[in-house]
């Protein structure tokens with residue numbers, strides 16, 4: 001694989017990305033920067049470097065805020081999204097320092113793909129996407145673009161877009177159930193998403209039994225995975241040369257590189273399922289109710305709720 005004595009530009013770029021890799025438990029990787037994962041993505045990066053193009057990435061992420069007020073501050077992006085966008089743009093900057101044309105990290109916002117399953121209204125998705133676009137501009141990000149299902153089917157109704165996506169690309173539920181039954185990464189993904197659905201839907205609006213809710217969430221998790229898979233396959237068709245990133249932990253040497261968007265003790269916690277807490281030692285993500293229970297104080301920026309601050313006394317209290 002390496003016909004160069006020193007790591008070439010493409011290899012150094014891949015190492016920059018893998019420094020933020022998020023792996024499944026027992027991923028099968030070697031060392032901090034896994035040579036097997038590096039080799040898997042080197043060709044795509046090398047082709048872009050050799051042809052003088054920006055390195056292209058697709059990242060299905062930034063869907064919409066969780067509808068659960070115990071987890072987030074509301075439907076609009078806040079400091080949690082801003083920090084994640086700044087992190088992604090800084091990754092683009094580091095790539096630009098190695099490769100002058102830089103990087104294009106296409107945030108493939110997937111809220112419209114499954115918001116109906118989460119009970120999130122379409123206008124909340126639109127407001128979130130608009131907020132992310134504004135934030136990309138406001139922070140002066142040079143390497144970030146946003147791409148949504150609305151860009152694929154301009155003029156269609158939101159319901160119509162989702163139907164076109166499912167009809168064209170979704171795997172069957174039976175096929176997905178078989179994958180999950182086989183264990184490994186698909187099972188971990190299914191469990192992670194079921195857990196999020198349970199948290200998101202177990203608010204006071206749920207009036208049925210706990211076991212009925214669990215059944216509903218297991219069913220919804222399959223449908224979310226079905227639509228996500230369809231979205232991923234469509235993106236592969238639209239951006240075949242791009243390096244595929246994921247916010248979910250990935251096993252070794254797969255088609256996608258899992259990356260960590262924020263410092264968080266829970267590998268499944270994302271900026272849109274949580275709030276930012278300034279602990280004095282840095283920023284971390286927590287569920288809103290946990291931040292409030294820890295005594296964190298809400299801060300507003302430009303008149304809007306932004307994040308929480310944990311006073312040193314409160315953070316040290318035993």
Ligand SMILES: [Zn+2]
Pocket residue numbers: 028029030034035036037038251252253
């Ligand atoms: Zn690996």
